[in-house]
Amino acid sequence: MEKHNCNGVMIFVQQTDGEIAPVSLELLGKGRELAEALGTEVTAALLGSCIQPLCGTLARYGADRIVVVDDPALETYMTEPYTRAMAEVVRRYTPDILLCGATALGRDLAPRLSARLHTGLTADCTGLEIDPETRNLMMTRPAFGGNIMATIACPDHRPQMATVRPGVMRRADPAEGARPPVEIVRVEGLAESRNVDILEIVKTISSKKDIQDARVLVAGGRGMGGPENFAVLEELADVLGGTVASSRAGVDAGWVGKDRQVGQTGKTVRPDLYIACGISGAIQHLAGMEDSEIIVAINTDPSAPIFEAADYGVVGDALKIVPQLTESIRNARAKKAEV
Amino acid sequence: MKIIVCVKQVPDTTEVRLDPVTGTLLREGIPSIINPDDKAGLEAALRLKDRYEAHVTVLTMGPPQADLALREALAMGADAAILLTDRAFGGADTWATSSTLASALSALEYDLIITGRQAIDGDTAQVGPQIAEHLGIPNISYAEELRIEGNTVVVRRQYEDRSHILRAEMPCLVTALSELNEPRYMTPRGIFEAFRDRTVKILTRADLAIDDGNIGLKGSPTRVMKSFTKAVRGKGTVVELDARDAAGWITERLQEKFVL
The missing domain is CATH 3.40.50.620 (HUPs)
Structure with missing residues (x-):
């Protein structure tokens, strides 16, 4: 034109x-x-x-x-x-x-x-x-x-x-x-232009909230070790009113669904709070979450690139720290409710 | 049945490094691979060959070194390979790339064209649907399953929260997801033959009936104005504490920020 x-x-x-x-x-x-x-x-x-x-x-x-x-x-x-x-x-x-x-x-x-x-x-x-x-x-x-x-x-x-x-x-x-x-606007010939038939529509949506709509995301990566350990992330997410996400490693390993994936090949998210657990922080992951308001990272490797992007970083085992954090936040919430 | 699979040779981006000074891509020493989605497309074609004796041709556009990707495809079981290579094709964006490939394809016989959904270097997912448009044939993108029924192809087409099972009459074009299958390995005999006996057909500018205005940089509506590496956000505070203290420390920081 x-x-x-x-x-x-x-x-x-x-x-x-x-x-x-x-x-x-x-x-x-x-x-x-x-x-x-x-x-x-x-x-x-x-x-x-x-x-x-x-x-x-x-x-x-x-x-x-x-x-x-x-x-x-x-x-x-x-x-x-x-x-x-x-x-x-x-x-x-x-x-x-x-x-x-x-x-x-x-x-x-x-x-x-x-x-x-x-x-x-x-x-x-x-x-x-x-x-x-x-x-x-x-x-x-x-x-x-x-x-x-x-x-x-x-x-x-x-x-x-x-x-x-x-x-x-x-x-x-x-x-x-x-x-x-x-x-x-009327467009002629739309019905006649169909050259593919739809035989069936299969919905595959997970019941969980879309990670792009969540205000708080608790994300797990390779460092979580296995799918069973994502349960501790669910608990933390519950306390914070958030939802669970994953790096590509967690999705590729089959621990969580593709719709949970944050990063270049997954979804771009910008929640108020992003807690990265056992995620090293490859560029492809950072590209999908670095605009989050506050980023907390927990990782055993002090040289992990995720610490370059995090506001608050803790060097340590997410499997040990996350349950403690859930407890600590629950207590802080309870105390606030009393006041 | 004749199938043409379009593949792209790409640097293995999981190993891509940037020059810390210039910020440009360090390509030297980076292995080249067949783009993963394209390889899944090739495997899908080879399975149709195994089942229906389909004839499988692989087609690529690229520099002379892309010959290697085609030989790998031959060693996996492809019947013929065509390399579109000419300086005149250089600098092409997706529009010019797809019009060049479509020009070569229009001179070939095919029932089904398979491309990968997207290449890992550019991630655009444009060339497949654009080839189909230039050829005036239907396309189905994002195939996670594919089968043949009579003269039609039935594809499970992926969306974010659903899949559509679609049927299109051939000739048509399908773009393949890596999830489609697990590509086979080259066989030792296949490798031996592919690299010693088989020929890769070379097509150049002179072999295509296409205007200069539809190829290469000149045929590309888009221009790269600049490229740069992204600034990493400012580094915050990192501590090393035992689990209970670490949890307490994070809680305090979140309280300071009024997140809790």
Whole structure:
């Protein structure tokens, strides 16, 4: 698309079963910042079937305009109907910037769409800002497992597309009373464009709270020695009202589920408190948790890199210290309750 | 059935080190491997070969040294190998890489194309779906199971909290997760043949019917503006105490910060 004809920031809103993915609200927050820097507006593109009730949420989180493609063929995500619908929305609205969550869905849709639109796409961004001189989007992302950061631009093609890691950007404080215009877009031939059949949908979600939503995370690594020892982490997490996470070592060893994994190949988290137990702190792990408000690390190896990132470090055996810590916090809580 | 597996030769990033002064990647002495997701894709293809006598071709784009990755694939059991190599392909981002690979693929016969989900050096997961788009065929990403039924491929497609069991008619493209399988080892006989007798077909710029504007740096919409290493956050306090005192110390620190 011609660069000079394009303007505005568009967010692809990911919804599944009528629930908006948290990353989409985070992107509305970031989109708002970028739009302000450019003196333009944020458009939310909402695709699905019977999804108009979600417009209120998008309004509260910062959309200036909502574009809706409501079609039975979009009820469940499939690559081709979604790509077709988004390509049409982009052609009609000609955004300067198009952002999408770097989820298992977004990482399928965005590349297919970028190839169709003949534009660049930067994957898994952790930083987005406007270059004041060129007014281009500067997209920063980790590479080589988080060892290197690269800032990438898409100078001549539009829209400038990026997928953004969930949990990295902050959603805006919800604003009541906003009434952005809602525009319905009809796209022809969506049902006919389906070229893959869904035979079955198998839900694999664990009953535990998503680690990206937790205020407190107690994370275990190789130093926990085995799955049975994660029980002491559960107890500490319970006392703190938090949840249990893991480094890649714990997931690769099969001690905990993949949905618990923090790091470059897992999830990015930024809780108020992160307690790393028996985690050495490889760069790929640090990349996923270093923005936590307070980091406590317990590890037997005084030279473990996790201590470089921790606010409070204890050299020692997590298996011995964690139960004591649970007890100590429980007592401190009880004392506070008395006062 | 004809299967083409796209693979990438990557540095083994678990062993990547940075130059402490310049912050650049020290590539020297780092072993190169077949990207893990791609290797799972290759294994999936070889299992289809074992079962249905499928013909398996491996295709890579890269420098001449990528020959080694292809020979490893041959030694594992692939039937043919093609190396796309030319200075003109250098500096390509995912758009130009996928258009170059698609150009080579469009001149070949295939029922199924398998790529890895993503490469461990770039982690973009873009090239597979982009190849499918350039070729105008369906793609299914993130395959954790794959089987053939008649003229269709049935894939268990992974999402964060669910899986979709999907069916697509061939020709189509599937991107493989490492979880798909445990790749086989090269056999001694396979190694011997792959490195002594077998040929890797070389394709260069001149062999492709593609515009200069769709390859290499020139065909890449994106530009790397800078790369840098991330600053580590400020180091805090580290103590060494016995378990009970350590627990008490952490509790006090958290109380100071009003976390408790």
